[in-house]
Amino acid sequence: MAKKVMVVDDEPDLCETVKLLLEGKGFETVAAQSGAEALKKLKEERVDLVLIDFFMPEMTGRALAAEIRADQKLKDLKLAFLTVALFGEVGEEDLRELGILDYIQKPFDNEDLVRRVKKMVGE
Amino acid sequence: MTERTVELASRELKEKVKELKRAYEELKALDRMKDEFLAMTAHELKTPLTPMLSLVRQMLDRNLGKLNEKQEKALRIVSRGAERLGSSIEKILEISKLESGRVELNKEKIQLAPLIQDVTEQMKPLARLKKITLTQRMTKLPPVEADGRRMATVLTNLIENAVKFSPEGGKVTVEAKQRGNKILVQVRDKGVSIAKKDFPKLFTKFFQVNHTRPGAGLGLNICKWLVEAHGGKIWCESKLGKGSTFSFTLPVKR
Numbered sequence: 001m002a003k004k005v006m007v008v009d010d011e012p013d014l015c016e017t018v019k020l021l022l023e024g025k026g027f028e029t030v031a032a033q034s035g036a037e038a039l040k041k042l043k044e045e046r047v048d049l050v051l052i053d054f055f056m057p058e059m060t061g062r063a064l065a066a067e068i069r070a071d072q073k074l075k076d077l078k079l080a081f082l083t084v085a086l087f088g089e090v091g092e093e094d095l096r097e098l099g100i101l102d103y104i105q106k107p108f109d110n111e112d113l114v115r116r117v118k119k120m121v122g123e
Numbered sequence: 124m125t126e127r128t129v130e131l132a133s134r135e136l137k138e139k140v141k142e143l144k145r146a147y148e149e150l151k152a153l154d155r156m157k158d159e160f161l162a163m164t165a166h167e168l169k170t171p172l173t174p175m176l177s178l179v180r181q182m183l184d185r186n187l188g189k190l191n192e193k194q195e196k197a198l199r200i201v202s203r204g205a206e207r208l209g210s211s212i213e214k215i216l217e218i219s220k221l222e223s224g225r226v227e228l229n230k231e232k233i234q235l236a237p238l239i240q241d242v243t244e245q246m247k248p249l250a251r252l253k254k255i256t257l258t259q260r261m262t263k264l265p266p267v268e269a270d271g272r273r274m275a276t277v278l279t280n281l282i283e284n285a286v287k288f289s290p291e292g293g294k295v296t297v298e299a300k301q302r303g304n305k306i307l308v309q310v311r312d313k314g315v316s317i318a319k320k321d322f323p324k325l326f327t328k329f330f331q332v333n334h335t336r337p338g339a340g341l342g343l344n345i346c347k348w349l350v351e352a353h354g355g356k357i358w359c360e361s362k363l364g365k366g367s368t369f370s371f372t373l374p375v376k377r
Binding site: 011013014016017018020021024025055084106107108110 | 165166169170171172173174176177178180181184186187209
């Protein structure tokens with residue numbers, strides 16, 4: 001069964017770009033343009049990995065990751081940041097505390113992103 | 124000196140101290156504004172660039188379907204433009220960070236040989252575009268204490284320049300060897316020669332050897348900052364008609 005990846009980004013074009021890339025490599029994808037939409041969709045469907053933008057209005061990527069970790073049903077989900085934020089802005093401690101598996105910088109290299117997603121979902 | 128004069132001098136001094144404090148606060152505020160501006164610039168420029176770079180690549184990789192010859196040619200031009208834009212944004216952000224003195228090097232004991240190998244491999248597609256042979260020659264190297272990511276930036280910039288200034292079908296060689304308590308890394312090309320009078324200016328910001336080639340003139344300035352922050356030196360040698368060699372040293376980890 002194909003692995004399913006959720007992309008959470010307030011930029012619709014970015015969501016569409018990552019969806020096209022991953023679908024072309026055999027993944028199923030689902031997109032959410034806000035933290036709230038992501039939480040709603042995560043409760044409705046099973047995903048194997050969530051790629052989260054760091055800077056989002058209303059609920060930031062960090063806040064979304066914290067909400068997921070605090071939710072009994074979602075707390076074990078695999079999470080990664082996909083962001084323009086610099087490593088220093090995200091903070092290593094936050095990555096560790098929130099159990100973030102990877103931190104991928106935008107602009108990303110297509111092959112590199114696919115390779116890292118595969119690694120995270122265990123393909 | 125009368126009591127009155129002392130009092131006047133003391134008041135004047137207090138005023139000066141106040142002025143200095145005010146100027147210092149203003150500078151701090153300006154510095155904060157610069158940081159915010161940079162963060163905003165990074166976000167605003169990188170955000171739209173991300174789908175551009177990814178989608179053009181996806182199309183060229185036939186991830187989104189077939190292409191005819193003309194479409195492929197057009198997309199390659201868009202791809203080169205977007206990549207150049209991305210590279211310039213990265214360089215501008217990097218130099219701003221370096222100049223602000225807020226860059227913390229993540230120094231650790233590393234082996235240069237695999238790093239040189241990785242960067243050379245990564246640069247091969249760029250070299251292939253101009254049919255340039257990119258090779259490496261290394262002897263056994265002791266470890267250095269360096270920030271691997273930053274060293275990769277130095278090597279990438281030097282190789283990128285060598286490729287950029289080499290003619291089609293040229294040759295670029297990356298060499299590394301131990302010289303006493305230093306490691307010497309050299310990037311040689313058979314491209315454009317650089318006049319001796321330009322050597323001191325080469326590593327300054329915005330300097331360009333040849334204005335007909337694209338680039339912001341920041342790459343070598345970044346290399347100088349990073350190499351010197353590692354306790355090394357960087358320089359260039361060039362002979363008319365024989366191309367150029369860019370060398371840098373790094374101290375061996377004791």
